[in-house]
Amino acid sequence: MAYExxxxxxxxxxxxxxxELITGLPGALGVPVVVVQHRHRQSNHVMATLLQDETxxxxxxxxxxxxxxxxxxxxxxxxxxxLVERGFLSLSTDEPVRxxxxxxxxxxxxxxxxxxxxxxxxxxxxxxxxxxxGLRRIVDRGGLAFVQLPATAExxxxxxxxxxxVPQARVLTIEExxxxxxxxxxxxxxxx
Amino acid sequence: xxxxxxxxxxxDGPPVSYDTDLERIEIELLLEGVYRHYGFDFRAYAYASIxxxxxxxxxxxxxxxISQLQALVLHHPDAMERMLLDLSVSVTAMFRDxxxxxxxxxxxxPLLRTYPFxxxxxxxxxxxxxxxxxxxxxEEEGLLDxxxxxxxxxxxxxxxxxxxGIFPLNRMQEYTDNYIRAGGKRSFSEYYTAKYDGALFSPSxxxxxxxxxxxxxxxxxxxxxxxxxxxxVLIYFDRNLQQRVHALFYxxxxxxxxxxLGSKESLRFSQYEACYEKVHPREKLYRKVR
Numbered sequence: 227m228a229y230e231x232x233x234x235x236x237x238x239x240x241x242x243x244x245x246e247l248i249t250g251l252p253g254a255l256g257v258p259v260v261v262v263q264h265r266h267r268q269s270n271h272v273m274a275t276l277l278q279d280e281t282x283x284x285x286x287x288x289x290x291x292x293x294x295x296x297x298x299x300x301x302x303x304x305x306x307x308x309l310v311e312r313g314f315l316s317l318s319t320d321e322p323v324r325x326x327x328x329x330x331x332x333x334x335x336x337x338x339x340x341x342x343x344x345x346x347x348x349x350x351x352x353x354x355x356x357x358x359x360g361l362r363r364i365v366d367r368g369g370l371a372f373v374q375l376p377a378t379a380e381x382x383x384x385x386x387x388x389x390x391x392v393p394q395a396r397v398l399t400i401e402e403x404x405x406x407x408x409x410x411x412x413x414x415x416x417x418x
Numbered sequence: 419x420x421x422x423x424x425x426x427x428x429x430d431g432p433p434v435s436y437d438t439d440l441e442r443i444e445i446e447l448l449l450e451g452v453y454r455h456y457g458f459d460f461r462a463y464a465y466a467s468i469x470x471x472x473x474x475x476x477x478x479x480x481x482x483x484i485s486q487l488q489a490l491v492l493h494h495p496d497a498m499e500r501m502l503l504d505l506s507v508s509v510t511a512m513f514r515d516x517x518x519x520x521x522x523x524x525x526x527x528p529l530l531r532t533y534p535f536x537x538x539x540x541x542x543x544x545x546x547x548x549x550x551x552x553x554x555x556x557e558e559e560g561l562l563d564x565x566x567x568x569x570x571x572x573x574x575x576x577x578x579x580x581x582x583g584i585f586p587l588n589r590m591q592e593y594t595d596n597y598i599r600a601g602g603k604r605s606f607s608e609y610y611t612a613k614y615d616g617a618l619f620s621p622s623x624x625x626x627x628x629x630x631x632x633x634x635x636x637x638x639x640x641x642x643x644x645x646x647x648x649x650x651v652l653i654y655f656d657r658n659l660q661q662r663v664h665a666l667f668y669x670x671x672x673x674x675x676x677x678x679l680g681s682k683e684s685l686r687f688s689q690y691e692a693c694y695e696k697v698h699p700r701e702k703l704y705r706k707v708r
Contacts, residue, residue: 268516268599289682290653291464291660303682305514306653309466317653317682318467319509335431336466339438366434 229370229410230344231294231310232257233337235330235360237264237352239380241273243400245280247350248299250404253282256412257346258294260302260310260337262330264356267305274301290317296412302328310337326356334360343368346410348403349395350374352384358391370410371395372403431473432482444484445469451492452501458572459635460505462659468505475504499575506573508650511592512547512585515681516599518649519555521701523601526676527559530644536565539643539670541634542651543569546580550609551600552647553623558603562626568641570632581629583619585610590617634663639670646671649702650680657687664690668706677704 236243240263251259263273271287277299278285286292288300293314300315302308308328309316323329330349334357337345347364349357351374365371373395376382389395398406432441445468449461460468476487479497491498513519530536540549549569556562571577585593594606610617632640634651646667652660667677668690677685677694679702685691694704 287682289684289686290680291657291687306682309464309470311464311466316464316466317650318470319650319653320467320470321509332470339431340466342438363434 227343227411228413229257229346230413231337231341232259232346232348232407232410233310233334233360233364234259234261234348234350235334235352235357235384236262236350237326237330237354237356237381237384239351240264241276242380243350243374244277246400247348247404248277248283248285249280250401250408251281251283252408255283255297255408257296257410259283259299259407260288260294260308260315260333261299262302262308262328262333262357264326264328264330264352264354265304267327269304277301288315288317291315302333304328307332309333310340312340324354324356326354330357331360335363338363338367338369341369345369346372346407348372348374348407349385349388350400351379351381353381354383355387357384358387361388361395362391365392365394372406373397374403375399431470436483441469441484444488445472448472448484448488448491451488452498455492456498457636458502459633462635462656462662463505464654464656467654471504472501475501502573503575506544506571507576508542508544508654510544510547510650511589511596513551513593513596513600513602514548514649515701516596516601518678518681518701518703519551519600521698521703522678523555523559525697526645526703527555527561529674529676530561530565533644534564536561536645537641537643538565538567538645539641539647540567540569541632541646541648541667543571543577543580543629543647544573545576545585546583546629547585548647548649549580549627550583550585550619550623553627554597554602554609555600557623562623565626567627568643569627569629572631572633572635574631577629577631581624583621583624584616585619587612587615587617634666635659639666641670642672643670643675644672645676645678647678649678650683652683653680661688664688668693671706673706675706677706678702679704 285299306317347361376385597606697703
């Protein structure tokens with residue numbers, strides 16, 4: 227199975243966790259990575275800048291209709307939902323879902339529906355249950371699920387909720403998740 | 419694939435057993451039917467977001483397939499009204515993205531002072547939050563009496579709401595905060611009167627505002643403008659429709675006119691990119707230069 231997209235969801239403690247994950251990824255990656263972190267509606271591009279400092283991969287805040295390119299990391303902008311379409315991203319200002327915009331569930335669901343079994347979902351540290359249902363959808367469509375080992379999470383609630391919804395998810399440390407993503411068969415590798 | 423008989427527990431979509439290829443066919447048929455029967459053209463809306471909105475409506479109507487929704491809206495104009503609200507309302511806030519308004523005040527207002535008369539178009543104004551924001555800003559800069567603001571939307575119901583100028587009282591803390599960060603010069607509460615759970619904005623703010631129905635998808639340009647605001651509306655359109663609307667905006671702007679987009683929208687993927695220069699490196703304010 228070749229994977230075509232990785233979606234990552236996190237909230238409380240997410241910045242530290244994302245830095246660790248991004249640092250662990252190789253400089254050349256065969257898939258795009260889409261990151262959803264809950265944050266205040268007025269927060270700005272600083273998160274993307276902080277992540278960019280950690281990696282040779284290109285990190286940017288997602289703009290509407292931005293094409294999805296392998297090796298790029300797209301961060302959901304504050305105060306928008308981020309929807310994955312086949313080959314590109316779309317934004318929406320529809321109501322928050324369970325008090326969150328961006329909502330991890332919304333992004334994960336759209337990724338699962340657009341990329342089906344070629345989707346990889348990752349849930350990291352977080353203080354609520356967002357993302358559990360979206361991760362379930364990814365697995366139901368045949369995709370792959372990774373969940374941060376709750377004991378290693380700054381806030382274990384989100385990984386624990388994800389595991390309740392997706393018991394078959396692979397439970398690993400962030401470092402191990404990064405390594406597993408690096409080793410995934412990707413369309414680029416398959417073609418070469 | 420059989421139509422699922424039980425309602426999905428989710429807030430925005432069908433169960434995983436729902437066939438996604440069939441779903442796409444159903445959505446295309448529904449939008450085609452709505453266009454041919456009612457004249458509202460949603461066929462070039464961005465798929466992922468219109469799909470969410472259609473399912474929200476279907477679930478609110480107690481339905482489990484898009485085909486059922488199609489039958490309902492085609493045969494019942496009142497159901498169509500409800501769906502139209504779901505599809506056309508964009509959720510916004512007063513002084514959304516305060517830094518945008520700060521930059522507008524600092525960089526665009528001085529340009530506007532050079533005109534004897536200023537024509538502004540709020541395209542897709544929805545319930546009017548940003549129209550009132552602009553009116554307040556222009557009032558404080560002494561430009562409102564020199565301006566005419568055309569506030570348009572596809573949807574009559576939201577225009578009536580915009581015209582009424584009543585916004586939820588429980589949003590005022592957020593709006594006040596936005597207003598201050600946007601460089602507001604007065605006390606925000608001067609602009610409204612609290613009544614029950616609503617905040618009624620001063621009717622004098624809309625003394626030069628014309629609210630009118632306009633459909634970005636099917637209607638033509640109706641004037642020449644110095645400024646066009648269209649923030650977080652184009653995100654609901656697919657790339658082809660975005661191009662068509664950019665052509666409309668380009669044709670509707672005077673030379674050196676300003677195009678104001680949402681903070682995550684850009685001209686980068688548009689053929690009009692070369693016709694504009696950026697007013698500010700970060701905010702999505704563009705000036706037509708050729």
